[in-house]
Amino acid sequence: MNRSLLAEAETRLTAERDRLVAERWYDGGWRASRLKTLNDKLAGVHAIEERLAKPPSLAHPRPYLLLFSTEGTGRVIISVGNPDTAANVVTFVPGTFSRLGRQRSAIEKIDAIALSAAKAGSPSTAVINWADFRAPQSLVPEALHTRYADGAKADLGRFLDGLRATHEGSPSHNTVVGYSYGALVAGVTARDVGLNADDVVFVAGLGVGVEHAHALRLTGVAADDVGAHVHTVIARNDPVRGLRIFGPQSADPAFGGRAFEPRFASPDPSWKLIDSVRAHSSYFVPGSITLVNIGRIAAGLPAF
Template sequence: MDIKTLYDANINNITIAKNAYDALYSAFGQHIESWQHDVVDRLGHSEWTGTAAGHANTRIQFLSTELQAAKQELGLISKALADAAEGIAAAQSHLISALDDAKNNKMTVSPDGGLTWDKDPNSPNYAGDKAEATAKEISKRITAALNEADHTDQTINARLGHLATNATNGTGLDAATAKADQTAADALSQVPAAGTDPNSVKAWWNGLTDAQQQHMIQTEHDKVGALDGIPATARHQANLINLQQGKADLQRQLDGLGPEPKKMLSVAETNGGPVENPDYTAWKKKRDELEDKKHGIESIESRLQKKDPPAFLLGFDTNGHGHAIIAVNNPDTANNVSTYVPGTGARLGDSLRSDIERSDLMVASADKANQKAGDPSTTSSITWVGYDAPQSIIPEAADDTYAKNAEDKLHSFELGLHATHEGKIDNNTVLAHSYGTTTVGYTMRDKGLPVDNVVLIASPGAGVEHARDLGIDPSHVYAAQSDGDSIGWADAADPKGMAKNIRDYYAEIWGVGNYYTGVDANGVHVGGVDTDNHMIHGRQTTVPEFGAHILPTNPKGDHSDYWNDNSPTLPAMGEVIAGKPIS
């Protein structure tokens, strides 16, 4: 599609053709009614019997079915032409708007879309000192309009081509074919149900014109924003609407709480000592939950305002503790894509800010690894708070139900990344922290994940006994756990087991006890207590028996220190995400 073709497109001619098919559809329907009344009904009421009559009736009924199928197909042509007019008109409008802005900014647009302007400050046609930035923005809009028109053209051409083929070879007279075509056309106006295979979702989305896609984003944003298989840019647009509506709803709930009840009940009111007012307790609990979600929204808004690198909101809702999926850089175009799954405490709340920051840090770390190797590849890291994570260490984090309930969601999300990616993802990683590793491990064990690498940071167990049980090459399974991380005390069996882990921890610090030395994946000597620990959710991922590559850590690092500036784990994570050897 070029500028002249789109600019000169006569939308009225498409509409005239559509109206002509409407007239043909109506006339054809009247002919069918006449056929039914004058032939079928009359023959049915006749007294003609015998073999010939039987053959004639069979053929006539068959012909009636063919006529109805043909009528359906004619109606589908009319609908396709209507969608074509709408789609091309929208693209043409966007192009004209961009061209008008170019003219108003004293710029000339060449037939191939290039922009030129007068750069002489003394000239009456001087375009201004910001002309270059303005030209870049207008050029993007022109390209987007041409792509929009091209997509509409290809989409409608495919639909009309299919119907034309049906008419040419006679398959359009088949009732089953016509029904299938009608079902497919009807499906274009209906968002696929949650849980639909992401590849099917992507095929549905591609079958819509850009105008139809925008209509879906505006009217079905709650569904589109949550649907795996929808491209990142479209999900982002839909979820921006969801974000604003969620924010407004939270404020309405806060306003509806009413004034703060008095905090304490008096001695006279309780016939005893002063106690906290139950009404205040309930009021404060609800207010704190709503305020926490607002803080989560503020974290998202703050990150979205930062343009370099850009962020995309791939999921958002305030249900339960709330959910959010934020990608740093576009995962559909990045060479390397990583999904970060946080653990206990993950929600739409205060904790979200640090989770998003970790994705930023991992993108920067991967970029450094690429730059060091002279590799121009790009990276996207996605903070995936798309599940209901446990909110307390005891008792919730000891319950694997949260991980089990997340399996379908995480599996579908990862399939969706592949469905929408422009070409094949060069290096796909899932990286998790704490209980997030349990969620990832359970999903890989029970559903499988289409990833190249898995990184398990500070894991209480991934639900498997060995790295190979995660369903990918164990040489691409990585784990890290600092000696100072208290997660190592979380034994699976009983208090005696926890005491044993604590004893082993101090034995390693003091260099006593049954101490082993080994070599990690890069030939670096490492040491630890020779104990085949089993954590609360499975074998410890950093013991030799598990079989993972061990990433370097700060020996004194705590449970959340792996992303600190001085942590050797962060550069190693970046190298895995970038597909580079660990240095």
């Protein structure tokens, strides 16, 4: 069904784009803006189609398109690995700029997490890109507001509950990974709704909406044990390090979680402070300690 929606969307978006390209009229910039939006969405559609067409392998587990919509900036839920049968299930919550047009990057991240979990010893893993919310599309002012996280928390909570309800056989070990603004989404959900998960990983967040890990709720985890299931990371050369936009940074030891701190986000020693902007997007590159640790946490193992 969702694959049919994907094909229909490609046909519809392509037809509108080609029509606008063929037309020649001045509109004060609306046409150019609409063409940019159409091309962006088509890039996302093509990225999803390409991933769906890849033969299953260790590096590219079988994909499942769970939700697809072009409404607004687009909404997508795609899993690599079957979440109904996998022993370990990871829900990845993306951050600022998440939209249909950014699916190629998101898919690369969930594939990398799945491979890392397999290398850590996970017998079967499903990693889901949960892009079913309206994410901020600018650093300033949108990413400085909590309203996007507040608008997402109920849906994320229901989705995680659904993963438990539809899982077959023994209960899976479930992990939520919130990246950048996605860390706030995961944190606000854990605070106000509760995360139906065994572990949560906050990656490069600007605070997660609470002052201490014990204010977070993980279903099935005792309140006095939550800190042992809250994992955090932010690299020294990440430009958001030290910022307290949505509360204290979860990587601060006083926050009460388990922090693992790579000196630099990338394993490449040439990525120094001058490359700090790139550092924020490098946590999931092959060889990064963050990626290794997320794989271990997904497999139910402690981080290094």
